[in-house]
Amino acid sequence: xxxxxQTPRNRITKTGKRIMLxxxxxxxxxxxxxxxxxxxxxxxxxxxxxxVKDINKGEISDGYSVSRQAQAKFSLSLESAxxxxxxxxxxxxxxxxxxxxxxxPGTRLTVL
Amino acid sequence: xxxxxxxxxxxxxxxxxxxTMNCSYKTSINNLQWYRQNSGRGxxxxxxxxxxxxxxxxxxxxxxxxxxxxSSSLLITASRAADTASYFCATVGVNxxxxxxxxxxxxxxRA
Numbered sequence: 001x002x003x004x005x006q007t008p009r010n011r012i013t014k015t016g017k018r019i020m021l022x023x024x025x026x027x028x029x030x031x032x033x034x035x036x037x038x039x040x041x042x043x044x045x046x047x048x049x050x051x052v053k054d055i056n057k058g059e060i061s062d063g064y065s066v067s068r069q070a071q072a073k074f075s076l077s078l079e080s081a082x083x084x085x086x087x088x089x090x091x092x093x094x095x096x097x098x099x100x101x102x103x104x105p106g107t108r109l110t111v112l
Numbered sequence: 113x114x115x116x117x118x119x120x121x122x123x124x125x126x127x128x129x130x131x132t133m134n135c136s137y138k139t140s141i142n143n144l145q146w147y148r149q150n151s152g153r154g155x156x157x158x159x160x161x162x163x164x165x166x167x168x169x170x171x172x173x174x175x176x177x178x179x180x181x182x183s184s185s186l187l188i189t190a191s192r193a194a195d196t197a198s199y200f201c202a203t204v205g206v207n208x209x210x211x212x213x214x215x216x217x218x219x220x221x222r223a
Contacts, residue, residue, distance in 0.1 A: 004154075031209070042116075042200060042213040043155070050209075058210070090154060099143050099204040101211060103154035 003027045004104040006091050012110045013081050021076045021107050023091030032074040033101065034058075034066060037088040046089075049074055081111040116144075116201045116214030124220045131188040133217040135201030136181075142204045144177055144184050145211065149198045158186075158199075163206075191221045 004025045013019050023032065030051045035043040035058075045058030047066040055066060063085060067075045078085055088108050092101040119134045135144070143162045147155040161168045161177045161184065168175045174187040188195055198218045202211040 033210075035213075040215060042215040043202075043211075044213075045210060048210060088152065092155075094209070099145060099209065099211065100157045100160055101155075102157070105154045106152070108152070 002105070004091060004093055004102055006089075006104040006107050008107060009105065010108045012112065014112050015082055017081050017111075019078045019081055019109070021089055021091075021109070023074045023076070023104055025072050025091075025093045025102075025104075027093050027095075027102060028071070029093040029095050029102070030071065031094045032068065033092040033094070034064075034074070034076045035090045035092065036060065036085075037090060037106075043090065046076065078109075078111075081109075083111045085109065086111045116203055116212065118199070118201055118214045118217045120217060121215070122218045122220070124222065125191055126222050127191060127193060129191055131191050131195070131219050131221075133186050133199055133219070135184045135186070135214055137184075137201075137203050137214075138182065139203075140206045141179070142206050142208070144175075145202045145204070146173075146175060146184075146186050147200045147202060147213075149200065149216070151197075155200065188219075191219075193221050193223050195219060196221045 033048045034046040049068045065077045091104040094101045116137045145160045146158045149155045172189045177184045198216045200216045202213045
């Protein structure tokens, strides 16, 4: 089984809808991250969490919120989706001591 | 804003040739990492080089780091069709544990 899983893998929604993307990990890592990827822009950090009680904004947090339900689970919500949030979303985890991150397979989100 | 900038944006080579891509960054780092992404899939970590290291090898990969120039290079030797992917550099700041990614280099290896 994959160490970092994301659900759903693909989602099409309409403007104004609330949507939640979920991430689960079995690596036992404390640190979890949400990124979005747009063509030609690489990955940009949305939110990150260093443990269950810690939530931090990344460089593009407006329009998003997160919840760290447990060490293994980190969810990203779009309260009212808009078309420019159409992107590929990745969850990642890391060990406290090293910088290497482990990525999930991604969720392709389309907002119509 | 993104910390790393890769060059070139795209690279097309023949199987068996070497591929070299470069990364420049703006602020002091703890380490620099390279990741590979196959089309539309998750990123896979390739190699991490710390700020006090100058060169690192992993299989057919060679990474160099020049902190005085704030730059790094990734060399893939004897390329294969399976090396076709996008390659990203990412930096971790000195007092930070977050990755800051560049826009990536797309490598196409022709059979």
